[in-house]
Amino acid sequence: MNGMRARQSQEVAPLQIETRRLLAATQSLMAANAHHVAYGIEDLRLKALVHELPDFLYVKDRQGRFVFANAITAKTLGFDNASALAGKTDFDLLPHDVAKEFFRIEQEILESGERRLEMEECVPSVDGSPPAYRLTSKIPLRNDQNEVIGLIGISRDITEQKRRENLRRGQAQLLEMIAKCEPLEMILEALVLLVETGLTGINGSILLLDPEGLHLFHGAAPNLPAAYSRLIDGVAIGPSVGSCGTAAWRGKPVIVSDIETDPLWEDFRGVVQKFGLRSCWSTPIMTPQGNVLGTFALYSSEVRTPTTREMELVDMATHIAGIAIERKRAEERIYFMAHHDDLTGLPNRAFLKDQMARILFQARRNSRKVTVAYIDLDNFKDINDGLGHGAGDEVLKELSARMVNCLRASDIIVRLGGDEFLVVLVHQARHDAGIMRRLRELQKVIARPIKIADADVTVTSSIGVAAFPFDGQTPEELLANADAAMYQAKQLGRNTLQYYYNRPNGADTMPISEEDELRHAIGSDQLFIEYQPQVDLETGKIVGLEALVRWRHPDRGVLPPGHFIPLAEETGLIIPLGLHVLNEACRQNKAWQDMGLPPVTIAVNVSAKQFSDPALAEHVVEALETSGLDPCWLELELTESTLMQDVPRALTVMRSLGTLGVRLSIDDFGTGYSSLAALKTFPFHRLKMDRAFVEALPRDETTVAIASAVISLARKLKLAVVAEGVETEEQLEFLRENRCDEAQGYRFSKPVAPGEIERMLRDGI
CATH class of the missing domain: 3.30.70.270 (Reverse transcriptase/Diguanylate cyclase domain)
Incomplete structure (x- = not known):
């Protein structure tokens, strides 16, 4: 900084020499009448030099009023004629806080009589453009009696130097952020802001190309309308996809001076019009090998092309953006290699x-x-x-x-x-x-x-x-x-x-929760199955078994299905629970057959949610193949309410199960409104008469009539009938008289463990 100021001081020195020549000519006139100072200077042979100088020169009296100013000073302050500036103060021309600071410094010079050299000043522009920076020296002006009667100001515009200095500082900060592995989005946003700081009416945007090289995604656009950034996020690249999509496709800059007429924007004109953007200049961000990483774009609300200086900033920005993006990708590759398996990825x-x-x-x-x-x-x-x-x-x-x-x-x-x-x-x-x-x-x-x-x-x-x-x-x-x-x-x-x-x-x-307990029970040894015999009423032999699941709860003891099946249905656990029962029942039945015991059909209940599972047939095949059980010894029990929810689908599922050789039965027959329709529609092998009918037999005449009709109807349809819940001799006698095929209930046996079934199959009930 000291070296820079020394150079700047050397640059100002020639102007200070000329100013000393002016001082000798103006001091006596200034003391006599401030009005005649301008006249005296006009008469000087240096008149042309003063007004042609590229640097600022002005004279002020003790009240801070301009007495004289050269042409460049007047023009910068908004006056075509330098004489029009006479009598005005900084308070008339500049923002109050800026004028107040200038006045304070000048009053200190006037009071102390000491010069101030090479002060750096920031001067706001009058047209809304970025502020100007000046290197200013202010020197007290004395009369013949050595009294301070005003001051002379000499300034050199260092705005471009300051801009380059700020740009270099910003670049250094960005490179430091990259070296410190700051988040990429923070680096790109800081880069866009750095470029925007040196421009007027321009907003920047960075889009990143995805690894597949097909789409551009948001990188940074701190001052573009957020809604516009969202609309272009994920845009595909192509030969005519606006400025950015086309630049990424071509790998070359695309300069669009008027979005409303350029054919590259034909498909996106409606998107951009509502945001007042008229020109867009996009440059691809490239690797040293020539691969596209993304795009850097500048948007303007005016119809125009970029200036040389603007494109210089873009070149700088794309270079730094490329470094940041490649560094980020390298970090991701290193992280991936450290956190992923080489063989499988x-x-x-x-x-x-x-x-x-x-x-x-x-x-x-x-x-x-x-x-x-x-x-x-x-x-x-x-x-x-x-x-x-x-x-x-x-x-x-x-x-x-x-x-x-x-x-x-x-x-x-x-x-x-x-x-x-x-x-x-x-x-x-x-x-x-x-x-x-x-x-x-x-x-x-x-x-x-x-x-x-x-x-x-x-x-x-x-x-x-x-x-x-x-x-x-x-x-x-x-x-x-x-x-x-x-x-x-x-x-x-x-x-x-x-x-x-x-x-x-x-x-x-x-x-x-109970759900969590049940979930664990399904995967542990808490669930077990008991089997209830189904007896042929003509021979008295066991011809089938129904698998009934129980829960050996660690705290509540053995729970019957009614205590946890509703919970399983509600939570969806009925599917894994049903699969557990299906697999275990098939395995156990095959184990009995391998012991040389008489083969029997094993009946497994299928819930509505199980039946709606698209993988039901696959699960059945898996259970049969795993256990080695022949399909003809497995029977799936379905309720009519389950089937009637979606008849076409139910038919499809039942036919697929039928092709496997699995038997199907309708459970709780007679409790629904569509029992007869179900018998007519679906391919059953057996029907199970609901225990509600059996309990009233043979006392209730209506029940007797219905039960008799059900058995007769089933026989005509060539369906076997199983009566559930048989507990008394009277019930059994009625069923025999009406030629019911099979019965199940406490009259024969309650549900028992596999070991007891083994004894029954060997010795008979």
């Missing part, structure tokens, strides 16, 4: 550590749940050993891509290492009941065959699940508990899914 443990604390904080604040699923590939070692590590790598990449496509955008999947993965299901609502279904779907996606070297490779998985907040409060606890559940899934035979559940009595844990 999935996030790694470092990424998981960074994200989990934030995820749990948000979940705790919003009372949400987070589920983590620890996935281990069951037979991956066999692939590496049999086909080689190259094949193993291909399998891992394929399975990673499948899992990513199977998850929501808000979910996270991490490769922990080797053949282990972790899925984090985030942003769950209080009643998000689809977790089990989604994880089973993920398991099925993993198990689809993979073509490797002309061979189909199948990989199964064991999944352990833990949920925040009740299975752990920290990422470490959740991961450890999900890992423990995964090992339990391995021990249960692999290709299974297991919830973590290990809450000792009296443990200091967060209170959980």
Whole structure:
């Protein structure tokens, strides 16, 4: 700064020499009559020099009134004639605060008699353009008696120097921000503001090209209308997409002097007109290799082309913007490499550590749940050993891509290492009941065959699940508990899914809702199934069993279905609960057959929500294939209310189930308004007479008539009839007399454990 001022002082020195020559000629005249000063100066031989000087020269009296000013001074203050300035003060010409400061300094000079040299002044313009900067010296003017009678001011315009100095300072600050890795949006906004500071009536905008090179997105536009910035955010680039879209497409500047007539703006003219923007000059931001990173644009409300100086600023801005954007992208590449797996591209443990604390904080604040699923590939070692590590790598990449496509955008999947993965299901609502279904779907996606070297490779998985907040409060606890559940899934035979559940009595844990308890029960050993025999009334033998789920609650004891099925229906947990019953019933029935016991049909209830699940048929196939049970020994019980909600869809689903060889029955027949229509429409094998009819038999004549008619109708339709809730000998006798096929109820047996069914099948009831 001192060096700069010394140079500026040297530049002003010649003017000061000329001024000294003027002083000798003006001092006596000034003392005699201020009015004659101008006349005296006019008579001087230096008259032409004074008015032709590019620097400012003026004389003021002790009251701060202009006595004389050269032409450039008058013109700058808005006067064509220098003489018109005489008698006016700074208070007449400048903003009050500026004039007050000038007057204060000048009065100090007049009182002290000491000159002030090389003062830097900021002078507002009279036309609204940016302020001017001057380097000013003010010297006291004395008469023959050495009395101070006024002052002479000499100024040089240093606005351009000041602008360049500010520009260099701004550039240095921007480069410092880049070096300190400040956020890119802050750097770009500061860059636009720096450019706008040196211009009048111009607003800047930076748009960033996406990694695919197809669209431009908002980078910075601090003074453009926000509504306009939103409208152009995400605009596609192309050969005629305004100024910016075209500049990014061409890789060259696009200067549009009149938006209303230029064909490049034809499709966007209506968007921009309402904001009063008339010209737009856009320059691509490029890498040194010539790749487009984005665009820097200047907008004006006037129809015009940019000046040379404006384009110089754009060149500077695009250069710095390119440095900032490339630095940001380099940081992102480094972060990605440090937080992602080289082989699969999935996030790694470092990424998981960074994200989990934030995820749990948000979940705790919003009372949400987070589920983590620890996935281990069951037979991956066999692939590496049999086909080689190259094949193993291909399998891992394929399975990673499948899992990513199977998850929501808000979910996270991490490769922990080797053949282990972790899925984090985030942003769950209080009643998000689809977790089990989604994880089973993920398991099925993993198990689809993979073509490797002309061979189909199948990989199964064991999944352990833990949920925040009740299975752990920290990422470490959740991961450890999900890992423990995964090992339990391995021990249960692999290709299974297991919830973590290990809450000792009296443990200091967060209170959980009944829904949460039921969710855990589905994935643990709390749910179990009892079976109630269905007896052929002619032979007295067991020909079928109905699977009935029970809940062994840790605090409330064994709960019958009526205590928790409504909750499961309400929350959506009925789907994973129903799948649990389906799989276990098929497995148990096949186990009895493998013991050499007489084969029987196993009946499983299907709820309305299960029936509406598009994957129902797939779940049935999966249960049959996993257990090895022949489809003819599985019967699905449906209620007529479920079927009548959407008859065309119900028919489609039932036919798809029928093609599998599975039997279908209508449950609680006679309780709905459309029972006869249901029998006519749907492909049933059996109907179950509701216990409400059986209870009134044979006392109530109306019930007797209805029950007789139902049995007769079923026989004509070639449907077997099962009477539910048979408890007395009278009821049994009526059913036999009316040729009912089968009966079920306490008259034969209550629902019992699998071991008791084994005895019954072996020895008879």
